[in-house]
Structure formats: C-alpha cells, structure tokens
Amino acid sequence: MKVYTYKAYDKAGARLDGQLEAIDKQAAINQIKALGLLASEVVENKESAASIFSSSKKVSLADLEFLTAELSLLLSSGVRIDKGLDIIKRSKAQPALVKLLSDISSSISKGQSLSEALKAHDDVFDPLYINLVELGEASGNLPEIFAKLAEDLKFRRDLQRKIISSLTYPFVILAVCILCIVFIFNFIVPKLSVLFTDPETLPWYTQALLGLSNWMQEYQVFMAIGIVAGGFSLVHLFKQPNFLKVWQETLLKIPGLANSVLVTERIRFNSALAMMLQAGLPIDKALFLAKGNIKNQVLQREMEIVRSKVKHGHSLSPSLKQTSLFPDFYISLLEVGEESGNLSKVFDEIANRSRQEFESWTEKMTTLIEPLLILFMGGIVGGVVVVMLMSMVAVNDVGF
Template sequence: MKIFIYKAYDKAGAKTDGQIEAPNQAAALSELHKKGLLPAEIKEYQESVGHLFGSSKKVSLAELEFLTAELSLLLSSGVRIDKGLDIIRRSKAQPALVRLLTSVSSGISSGQSLSQAMSEHGEVFDPLYINLVELGEASGQLPEIFAKLAEDLKFRRDLQRKIISSLTYPFVILAVCILCIVFIFNFIVPKLSVLFSDPEALPWYTQALLGLSNWMQDYQLLLGFGIVGATFLVLQLFKQPKFVKVWQETLLKIPGLSSSVLTTERIRFNSALAMMLEAGLPIDKALDLAKGNIKNQTLQREMEIVRNKVKHGHSLSPSLKQTSLYPDFYISLLEVGEESGNLAKVFDEIAKRSRQEFETWTEKMTTLIEPLLILLMGGIVGGVVVVMLMSMVAVNDVGF
C-alpha cells in the first residue's frame, strides 16, 4: 500500500487535507470520492534518502510524543487501542508515523498485544517504553502509563531543544567571523596591497598579512574541501564504538563539560527511574531499564555494578554513592527516601533539581561563549585593520 497526500474540498466547500492509503492514485481518488471529497491535489508521498541531520523515514521524537499523548487521551476517553491507533493514523500524522501505526495495527489484528507489536520497532520504541506499556497492559493502567511516557518524552524534547538553542547563537557568530575573514583576505587586503611597490621592504607584519592573503586566495578551495572532509571523517568516527567510548571518557575529564554531562545523564536516569517505580516495577528491574536511558558508556557500566549490588542485597544509597552520577547532597535525599519507602518521589525530585542545574549551566555557558566569540571576531577584524593602517604609515619610509 502507498501513502497519498491530498488537498480537497468537502460538500460544504471547506478545505481539508490529509493522507490516505491506497494501492495506486486511481484507487486513492476513488476512495476520496466515496468520502464525499472533491480532490484539488493528490500526490504520492516519496520518502527522501536522508539529509545531514537524519532521515525523514524515521519517526521523530516530536512525533513519538504526539503519538503517546494522543493514545493517553483516547484511552482515557474509553476508546479501544485498535480504534485509537486508527484515529491517529487517519489524522494529520506524518507519513513515517502512519507507516508505523499501520504496522502496529496489523500486529494487533494478528493477535499480538500492543507491547509485542511495538517491540518489533526497536528503532522507535526503546526497552523502557515497551516494558512500561507491557506493565500497563497487565495492570489495566495504560492511559496513566502513556501519560507518564508522554511527559518524559516532552521533557526529552525540551532538553534537546534547549541544547540546540544554546548552541545556535555561538555558531552563528562563528559563521559570521569566518565569512568576515574570507571577505577581508579575498577582497580588502588584495586591494590595499597595490599601495606597496616593494613588498620585501615592508615590515614583517605587513608581509605576513599579504602572504596569508595570497595563501587564502590560492588554497581556500582546498581548505574548504579539507574542512568538509574532516567533518565527514569526524561523523564517521562517531559511528565507531571504540572512538565513542574514548570520547565519552574524555568528556568526563574536561572541567566544565563533565558537570553538564553528569547533570544531563542524571536527569535521564532519575526521570526514567521515578516513572518506573511509580508504575510498580521492582528496584532491580527499574535500574536495569533506566540504565538504558544513560548515553555515556562509562556511567552505564557504573549503573550496571549498582544493579548487581542491589540484586544481591546491598542497599541502594551506598551503592549509588560509589558512582559519579550522584553528589553527596543527592545521596542524603536518597537515604531519606529509602528509609521512608518514598524512592519514586525522591528520584523525581532529583530529576527536577538537576533540570534546574542544567538550565543554569546552559545560561552561564551561553553568556560566557557569546562575548568570547564576539571578541574573537573583533580581534581578527580589528587586527587586520590595525596592521593595514600601520603598513600604510610605513609606506612613507619604504616609498610607493
């Protein structure tokens, strides 16, 4: 079956759009006419191969959050899961999500449970998601489970957006700085170089500036290809497990960055752990699943050790104290939660406090990076201007 995107008018003349599944365009048109719609435009959805930031074939985090929140709302309203999936599929969902829902619906129709049908799409639904859905099916609390999952996905999307937004402005300034350098060495310096009749008699700083300008004009294309090649190489290296492991270990040793990595991982781990404990999972099982939310392999290994200790009867708080993820203040909170039997609430509180820490760190770093990059750009541009002015003054000594 193919997916066709259409724009049409209903019997009242109102505009409507959406997508429809059909074996071909003629069948899609026929189906629209049966629904009383007059098609104005219809075309088959073509999946692109991909682009720099990912592939359109994949269900995005925003789409997964939309699906989870909609399922929570529909199930809370008494709609059956198969009917709910069909409603979302026929709504204005993206084609990649439509294909996913079609596959999940087919699995349910063939006798699979929802968790089993979702488990066949591991690239979209992680083990934590699947296990919580399975728990919700067993306990009859699927709407509540989906509501908690939607909240967690919303936080992850907000975290992703904050990281991107905090890096956007510095990168824009850096790009402007690079463009200024290219413009100066390609247009400004060559025009001023005609003022000097005897380059060898010029001061060393003027010769260096003119030489750099000549080098830029001769090799800037090669330099550009080199930068693109280096970027591609780095992207390939990040697909190698050994390089990723070394990189993650290095991040934990860099002052400033290590605190942000630990805070981010603490948020992921604690929010997942709180959600699972509230759902009723035993602590060893919850630790095993929450460990998968941690991206850093070094911290993952530490949490695996904690899980094994807890499984063999050790207390949770002393075991977590031996990891890099929890400062002493959070350990004291966990000790209180362990004694009172309120661990889920404590883990949720740690996640909230860690979010505030991360937001504060992001604001500080953005505030620090922006003026540094502006100073860098001003220093380079101003340095070139000063050198050129000094060179023009020196012309009186060396002659035209």
C-alpha cells in the first residue's frame, strides 16, 4: 500500500485536503470518488512511504498526543472508534501515523478490541497507555481515559521540549566558539604569519601560536573524522545496557546533575501514578506501570522494591521514603494523602511542584552557562588577538 496526499472538492465546491492509502493512483482516485468528492490533485508521498516501510520514521510523541486528543474529542461526541480512526487517518496526519491507524483499523475490523490492537504496536504505545485503554474499555469510560492520556502526553512533551530548549542555546554558543577557533587558525593566523621572517627569534608564545595553527591545518581533517567517529561510538555505547547502567549510576553521583535527574524522573513517575490512581487502578499495579515511565535503571529498581513491599502489606509512604526519588517534605505530603485516602491529588501536586523546581533549575543553569561560554569564546579569540599584537610589537622592537 502507498500513501497519497490529495486535494479535492465536495458537491458544494469547498476544497478538502487529506491523505489515504491505496494500491495505486487510480485506486486512490476511486476511493476519493466513493467519498463523494472530485479529485483535483493526487500525489504519492514517495519520501514518507519509503520511510514508513523501511521503519526509519516512527510515530513521534507529538503524533501520539494528536491521536489521543482527537480520539478523546471524537469518542466524547459519540463517534464510534473505527469511524474515529478513519476520520483522523483522512485528516492531515503524518504518513507514519496513517500507517499505524490503518493497521489498528484492520485489527479492529477482524474482531479485536482496541487495547488488543494497540498491543501489536508496543514500540509506540507503552504498557501504561495500553492498560488504561483496556480499563476504559471495561468501564465504558474511554473518552475520559483518552483525555487524561492526552493531558499526560502533553505534559511529557512539554517536559521534553524544556529539556531540549535548555540545552540548545549552550550548544549553539559552543558551536560558534569552535567555528571561530577553526576560522582563526586556518585563515587569520596563517595570513599574519608572513609578517614574521625569522621564526626562531620570535617569543615563545608566538611560536606556540604558529605551531598550533600549522598543526590544525595539517591534522584538522583527521581530528574531525575522530570527533565524528567518537560521536557514533558514543551513540553505540548508549545502546549497550551495561554502559547505560554505569552512566545512569554515575549521573546520580554528580553534584548538580543528580538533582536534575531526580526531579525529571519524579515528574514522570508522579504524573503517571496520579493519572492511574484517578482511573481507579490498584496501587500495586499503578506502581508497576508508573515504574515504566522512569528512565533511570537505578531508580527503577528502587521502585520495584517499593512495589514489592506494598504488595506484601507495607505502607506506601515509609517504602517511598527509602528511595532517592522523594525528599522528606514530599513524604510528609504522602503520609497525609495516605491517611485521607486522597493519594492521586498528592501525587499530582508533587508532579506540579517538581515541574516548577525543574523550570527554576533550567533557568538558573542556562543563565550561568551562557556567560561562561561567551567568556570562553571571547578568551580564546581575544587571546589570539593579544598574542598576535604582542608578536608584532616584539618584531618591531627587534627591527629597531
């Protein structure tokens, strides 16, 4: 099957845009006619089709949020699930999402439930998502479940965006700094070096600068290859479970970074747990599913111990107190929530407070890193300029 993007007109003359799957272009035109539309343009999305079938492009978090929010809206309006999937598929959805919706629709038409159809795509839908959908099917409360899932996905996407945005500016400054250094040692220093006729009489700092410039011009290609190879090696290493485990353990021991990791994981864990408790899941199952939202394996193991203790009759608050994820203040809030039977609101409150804490931390770190990187770049550029001026002054002194 191929993905086609089309433009068509209805009987009233209004223009409609959409996407659909068909064997060939003529079959796509026939499908559009069957919808009572007059096709004006039908184009095969070759690039996206190739990416779908080669599995090089996956459904993004934004696509998943869009799908969940749209399903919540359509189901609450009384639209059947199969019809709802078809409507979303014909909207301006991404090709990877269109392929996913087609597979889910096909599974449902064969008699499977929605949760069973989602289980076949566990690379897109995590166990938390699937279990809540299954719970919604059993209780007849799917619109509300999808609304809560959409809210959680938006929360996660905002968190992801904040992490990326907090790292973007420092990386841009660092990239500009590296480009300035490459430009200076490849173009500025070599042109100024012609001023010095006798290198042996030059001061040591001038000789060091010229030597570094010559070294960069001779070996910078190999250095660039080494950096690229190192980057690919790091990506490969992060896919190795043993290295990832050591790296995550190390992060929790670095001052400053450890707190940011704990706050981020606390947001993920508490937002998921609050949503599941509101949906009516028992605490031990909610803990098991919320544990999957935690990325750090060390903290995951701690939560598995907590779940085991709670399952065997231990209180939740003392068990969570033994983990790294909850400071004493949050434990006191949990004790109150446990006594009042209102744990979902407490977990939601902890998630919101942790989010504010994370935003404050990222703002402080960005504010601190920006001037440090600018000073670093200015120090290197200014240092080169000062050395060259001092060298020219030294040469003039020798001439007189």
